Amino acid sequence: MMEAAMDSVTGDSMNGLFCERALLPEGWASNVALRFDARGTLTAVERDASSDGLPRAAGPVIPGMPNLHSHAFQRAMAGLTEYAGASEDSFWTWRDAMYGFVRRMTPEAAEAVAALLYMEMAKQGYTAVAEFHYLHHSADGRPYADRAEMSRRILAAADTAGIGLTHLPVLYAHSGFGGKPPSDGQKRFINDVDGLLSIVSAMEKAMGAERAGRRAGLALHSLRAVTPEEMRDALTGLDALDPGAPIHIHIAEQTAEVDDCVAWSSKRPVEWLLENAPVGPRWCLVHATHVTPAEVDGMAASGAVAGLCLTTEANLGDGLFPAIPFLAQGGRFGVGSDSHISVSAAEELRLLEYGQRLVQRRRNVLRIGDCPSIGGGLYRAAVAGGAQALGQPVTGGGVQVGQPADLVVLDADNPKLLSRTDDSLLDAYVFASDGHAVRDVIAAGRTVVREGRHVREDAIRAAYRRAIEGLRRDT
Structure with missing residues (x-):
């Protein structure tokens, strides 16, 4: 199997994230501190919090x-x-x-x-x-x-x-x-x-x-x-x-x-x-x-x-x-x-x-x-x-305790999202974005996409290229 599959920690493992704006089940909130356990489960969602040494999200955060x-x-x-x-x-x-x-x-x-x-x-x-x-x-x-x-x-x-x-x-x-x-x-x-x-x-x-x-x-x-x-x-x-x-x-x-x-x-x-x-x-x-x-x-x-x-x-x-x-x-x-x-x-x-x-x-x-x-x-x-x-814990459609720490940081500098906030941001993301509106992605508390690029992109693409060439030879 692919060498990368031997280690399930694909990117940087994190214990939390500070979000200037984040979508919670009850709506959008400011200055939200998210905390994760070692499995990558959200254990705390704190509103009106300080960053407290947590890494800062580079844009609005949605589940x-x-x-x-x-x-x-x-x-x-x-x-x-x-x-x-x-x-x-x-x-x-x-x-x-x-x-x-x-x-x-x-x-x-x-x-x-x-x-x-x-x-x-x-x-x-x-x-x-x-x-x-x-x-x-x-x-x-x-x-x-x-x-x-x-x-x-x-x-x-x-x-x-x-x-x-x-x-x-x-x-x-x-x-x-x-x-x-x-x-x-x-x-x-x-x-x-x-x-x-x-x-x-x-x-x-x-x-x-x-x-x-x-x-x-x-x-x-x-x-x-x-x-x-x-x-x-x-x-x-x-x-x-x-x-x-x-x-x-x-x-x-x-x-x-x-x-x-x-x-x-x-x-x-x-x-x-x-x-x-x-x-x-x-x-x-x-x-x-x-x-x-x-x-x-x-x-x-x-x-x-x-x-x-x-x-x-x-x-x-x-x-x-x-x-x-x-x-x-x-x-x-x-x-x-x-x-x-x-x-x-x-x-x-x-x-x-x-x-x-x-x-x-x-x-x-x-x-x-x-x-x-x-x-x-x-x-x-x-x-x-x-x-x-998927059999995950029930969610209200926002970031909440008990869910996997699966988070998407939108690119607020994307021209289609520029100056949009909260639900108008989601409207622009769904109806006007061009496929490049996602900046960073965290899955189960681990960074997998950073500034639009997957952390293992080169290795994954190379393995795919070899696989496709093999399939073509077998045609």
């Missing part, structure tokens, strides 16, 4: 954004499917191209690609990621000697980049509803319940207790990829390991999936899931693009998080999640970069609002509660929903 949905290996194929085929292109034609690409991915390449991706996430203000990990086995479909080999590579990449990780090994057993046999292109993904739970157990042990922001959970790929019996057994097994562990699932992403689910069960996907699974706050329903008003009501009432991946959903032509009625009922959401066609928290939030504007043909649509700032409201809500989806 880091959790990225609640990632398929790291797909970062290496971003941009490779943007050409018109002989037939009409869709999610399903993209998936066929992905199957061809994934055949060539070695463990070493997977680690290098994930490390580069996680570095890019940090530079864009993501401080933790939920890795929805289904690339488990060797190219011929046989498990590695260590069944958790690929999962350990993801953890090593997170160590190298220094960001938090909620690792979600994925149960993927079938190619369609009703337990259809998997296709040849899926053979690297396939596990039975016992095999999958062995990976979850191994990763729980591998996470350790030395660093805040690390968690293991489980993902069900989709209703088409697991049978009801397999779902039940997997959830029972997970509860035996960790009854509070996060559970994620792809759901209702495409209309064809909805039609196939109705043909199989006479129920729509979210409808079936709410009736047949213990959906609650530990669940994240990823995409949920095609849902009825009754399904929206059920999702909001369940307390589950809607995992929205706007840039990927747009890239694949999936559709738009009905955010207005969902948020009106207090529904919880977070954002993820999914296939990593873009890796920008601000862009995900911007596209979430813009998609609704295009449908409604009006502006400033997604007002959260009594907050008039669209950018500020969306940012706080996505931080809170993302933390819930």
Whole structure:
């Protein structure tokens, strides 16, 4: 594994930070002293404090954004499917191209690609990621000697980049509803319940207790990829390991999936899931693009998080999640970069609002509660929903005690942010920044980005370059 992964302390370890302005759950505050323990957990948030020898933040401080949905290996194929085929292109034609690409991915390449991706996430203000990990086995479909080999590579990449990780090994057993046999292109993904739970157990042990922001959970790929019996057994097994562990699932992403689910069960996907699974706050329903008003009501009432991946959903032509009625009922959401066609928290939030504007043909649509700032409201809500989806302590959308010390220092000298303060700063960050608005990033109390540059940038880029050259040679 990459040498850097041997040491999880990526950058300077800190015991605190003094912020002239910081976003707290109750709002913006001045002269805030933040204190961290050795694990990188926030132990104190003191308002109207003195710097008391703490290092000073070079700009306004906001909580880091959790990225609640990632398929790291797909970062290496971003941009490779943007050409018109002989037939009409869709999610399903993209998936066929992905199957061809994934055949060539070695463990070493997977680690290098994930490390580069996680570095890019940090530079864009993501401080933790939920890795929805289904690339488990060797190219011929046989498990590695260590069944958790690929999962350990993801953890090593997170160590190298220094960001938090909620690792979600994925149960993927079938190619369609009703337990259809998997296709040849899926053979690297396939596990039975016992095999999958062995990976979850191994990763729980591998996470350790030395660093805040690390968690293991489980993902069900989709209703088409697991049978009801397999779902039940997997959830029972997970509860035996960790009854509070996060559970994620792809759901209702495409209309064809909805039609196939109705043909199989006479129920729509979210409808079936709410009736047949213990959906609650530990669940994240990823995409949920095609849902009825009754399904929206059920999702909001369940307390589950809607995992929205706007840039990927747009890239694949999936559709738009009905955010207005969902948020009106207090529904919880977070954002993820999914296939990593873009890796920008601000862009995900911007596209979430813009998609609704295009449908409604009006502006400033997604007002959260009594907050008039669209950018500020969306940012706080996505931080809170993302933390819930990653299995982190509950947050009010601001910097608070008990959370990992995951902090983003915005570049107040960026021309797009210049002279902006507080929520107007967040509006500018979400709707007007050009991707260079993040100055410094601290993850679990350790500096990982300094003045816009990752502390291990050269080594990570070099390893990625070698991996890509190797993949091309294998083409």
